[in-house]
Every structure is written in structure tokens, then in C-alpha cells.
Amino acid sequence: MKFLPIMDKNTPKEDLELVARLREPSTCREAFGDVIKRYSETLYWQIRRMVNNHDDANDLLQNTFMKAWGAIENFRGDAKLSTWLHKIAINESITFLEKERKRLNISLDDEESFLINTIEADQHIDGDELALKLRKAIASLPEKQRLVFNMKYYDEMKYEQMSEILGTSVGALKASYHLAVKKIEQFFEDND
Amino acid sequence: MKEDKNILDKINRKSGMTVPDNYFADFAEKMMQNLPEKQEPIIAKPPTAWQRVRAYVYLVAMFAGIWCMVKMVDLMGSNTPGTPSEAANSAQILAQAIEDESFISDYCYEDIDEYSLLESMYEDGYEAGDLIIETSY
Numbered sequence: 001m002k003f004l005p006i007m008d009k010n011t012p013k014e015d016l017e018l019v020a021r022l023r024e025p026s027t028c029r030e031a032f033g034d035v036i037k038r039y040s041e042t043l044y045w046q047i048r049r050m051v052n053n054h055d056d057a058n059d060l061l062q063n064t065f066m067k068a069w070g071a072i073e074n075f076r077g078d079a080k081l082s083t084w085l086h087k088i089a090i091n092e093s094i095t096f097l098e099k100e101r102k103r104l105n106i107s108l109d110d111e112e113s114f115l116i117n118t119i120e121a122d123q124h125i126d127g128d129e130l131a132l133k134l135r136k137a138i139a140s141l142p143e144k145q146r147l148v149f150n151m152k153y154y155d156e157m158k159y160e161q162m163s164e165i166l167g168t169s170v171g172a173l174k175a176s177y178h179l180a181v182k183k184i185e186q187f188f189e190d191n192d
Numbered sequence: 193m194k195e196d197k198n199i200l201d202k203i204n205r206k207s208g209m210t211v212p213d214n215y216f217a218d219f220a221e222k223m224m225q226n227l228p229e230k231q232e233p234i235i236a237k238p239p240t241a242w243q244r245v246r247a248y249v250y251l252v253a254m255f256a257g258i259w260c261m262v263k264m265v266d267l268m269g270s271n272t273p274g275t276p277s278e279a280a281n282s283a284q285i286l287a288q289a290i291e292d293e294s295f296i297s298d299y300c301y302e303d304i305d306e307y308s309l310l311e312s313m314y315e316d317g318y319e320a321g322d323l324i325i326e327t328s329y
Contacts, residue, residue: 028230036220044216048209058219065223124210131208134200154205181200188199 014038015081022072032072036065039082042155043089049150050093052115052135054124060096064089079164086165090147097143115139137187141180148173149180 018038021031043064048057067088068075075084100106106114119135138146147166151157152173159170166173 025230029227032227033220033224036223040219040223041216044211044219045209054209054211061219062223062226066227069227122209124212126208126210128204128208130203134203135208153200185199 019075019081022075028072032069035068035081035085039085040065042082043085046086046150046155047089047093049135049138049154050090050147051096052118052139053122056096060089060092064092067092080161083161083164090165094143111143112140133188133191134184136191137184140187141183144168145176145180145183148176149184152177 018031018034021027022035024031040061044057044061047060047064048054051057051060064085068085075081101108101111101114104114116136116139119132119139125132138149141149144166148162151162151165152159159173162168162173163170168176
């Protein structure tokens with residue numbers, strides 16, 4: 001029996017076809033190769049903006065796809081494929097940051113300086129000073145606001161999809177983004 | 193807010209961080225190489241006819257056993273004295289016996305004497321010689 005994915009009307013046609021191929025044992029592996037090609041860049045930047053380091057982002061991206069591959073049979077198809085992958089990537093990033101905090105014995109109050117140090121040590125930067133300053137401003141935000149800001153500002157994600165990924169109401173996400181923008185504004189004023 | 197919006201608008205969203213050359217193409221290739229093979233799902237063998245009906249057969253056998261036990265208990269109960277049906281049957285036999293006069297004379301008159309018995313036999317046409325039993329040694 002062929003699997004018919006049930007997704008919302010906004011699901012791209014390519015995703016529907018991809019999910020159907022993922023459900024077929026004969027085409028599953030090849031289809032997952034297409035998933036990697038299609039989503040690796042988006043997921044990489046989401047992870048990279050959270051951990052601020054290429055090598056860690058690379059490892060976490062691999063873990064994300066490994067976990068997705070391991071659990072592909074459990075993907076029911078009632079959510080967007082991208083939403084499912086973003087959830088895995090965010091969980092991987094948050095878990096990694098928690099482990100790093102524990103490993104280096106860093107409190108939540110010291111996280112900002114830890115992230116700024118990571119940003120400054122990052123080898124893969126293009127030298128754009130304003131962009132670097134924005135990264136530091138983002139590093140000063142609490143974890144949830146940082147996530148919301150990155151998803152909205154960089155990925156230009158809709159609040160509805162963010163709500164599905166983060167499990168937070170649209171209203172709370174809007175408020176969170178608004179607060180994040182205010183804090184970034186304040187950071188730019190203070191570090192002018 | 194407006195000023196802040198201007199600050200954010202000034203920044204190129206794609207700038208700031210870089211990746212090694214050809215990173216994403218290489219990543220996809222390496223990822224596919226490292227991806228473990230999926231094990232084929234174990235397809236269960238179709239059940240045999242006996243396996244399909246076994247449960248029903250057991251169920252039927254169980255009910256048949258219970259029915260036999262109930263029937264046996266019922267049969268044993270009907271042969272046990274003292275049941276109402278048995279008492280009614282005994283009363284009927286007793287009534288028939290009382291109505292039969294010979295039954296009363298044969299089984300109930302135990303205190304009849306020898307003279308009365310001979311007299312009764314004479315009345316019935318028996319002679320005294322008829323009562324002598326010849327014996328030979």
C-alpha cells in the first residue's frame with residue numbers, strides 16, 4: 001500500500017513527492033539524499049547562528065541528519081518535512097549548548113561572554129564589522145529570544161511555522177521578537 | 193524602533209559568517225557516504241490455516257467441554273433418590289400396590305396361623321392327600 005502524506009495545503013508539492021519517496025523502501029535512501037541537498041544549507045545556518053562556530057555547526061548538522069535518518073519511519077507526514085527537520089536541529093543545538101555550559105562550568109549569566117568569545121574565535125567570518133556587531137548583540141539575548149530573532153530576521157520564517165517548531169503561541173513569539181529587537185537596538189546604542 | 197529597523201536594514205543578512213569552499217556540496221556527498229544502510233523490515237510469514245482457526249477451535253472445544261460437564265451433572269442429579277420427581281414416582285407405585293388385594297394378602301398378612309391356612313386351602317378345593325409330599329431315600 002502506498003503512503004499518502006497528509007500535510008497542510010501550504011506544503012510544497014516537492015515535499016509531498018519527497019515524503020512519498022521516503023516511505024518507499026526502494027527509494028528511501030535516494031530521497032533522503034535529496035532531503036540533505038535541499039535542507040542542509042538552511043539547517044546549517046540555523047545551527048551556526050546558535051552555536052557561532054563552523055566546526056560545531058558541521059558536527060551538529062551531521063547529527064541532525066543522522067537522527068532524521070534513524071527516525072524517518074516515525075515521520076508521520078502530518079507536519080511539514082522542514083518543520084520536523086528544524087525541530088531536530090534546534091533540539092541538537094540547545095542540547096549542545098547545555099552540554100558546553102556544563103562542561104566549561106558556565107552559568108546562564110556568563111553565557112553572553114562565552115558566546116562572544118566563541119564569535120571572536122570563529123575563523124569563518126567575512127570581516128563585515130556591522131554584521132559581527134549584530135552577532136554579538138544577538139549573543140546578549142536570552143536563548144529563546146535568540147532563536148526567535150534568528151528565525152524571523154535571518155530565515156524570514158512565518159510566525160505560524162515558528163509556532164509549530166517551538167511550540168509557542170504566535171502572540172508570544174511576536175512579543176519575543178519585539179523584545180529582542182528592542183534589546184538589539186539598546187546594544188547598538190550602548191556600543192556606538 | 194524606527195531607528196533600530198534602520199540598523200537592521202543596513203546589515204546584509206547573508207554576511208558575517210562564511211563556510212569553506214564547496215562546503216554544502218561536499219557535505220551532502222560525505223553525509224550520504226556515512227549514512228548507514230537501513231535494515232529491510234522483517235516481513236512476517238503469512239499464518240497457516242490452522243494458526244488462523246486455532247483460537248476459534250479452542251474456544252469451541254472449551255464451550256463443548258462446559259456443556260458436557262453441565263449435562264453430566266444434570267444426569268447424575270436425576271438418578272439421585274430424594275428428588276421431587278422420585279418421590280412422586282414412589283407414591284404412585286405405593287398407591288397401585290394398596291389397590292391390589294393379593295399384594296396385601298401375599299405380603300402383609302404375616303400373622304396367619306396354620307389352621308386358617310388349611311381351611312382356606314380346603315375352601316379353594318385342595319384335598320389332604322394333595323399336601324403329602326412323597327420323599328424317597
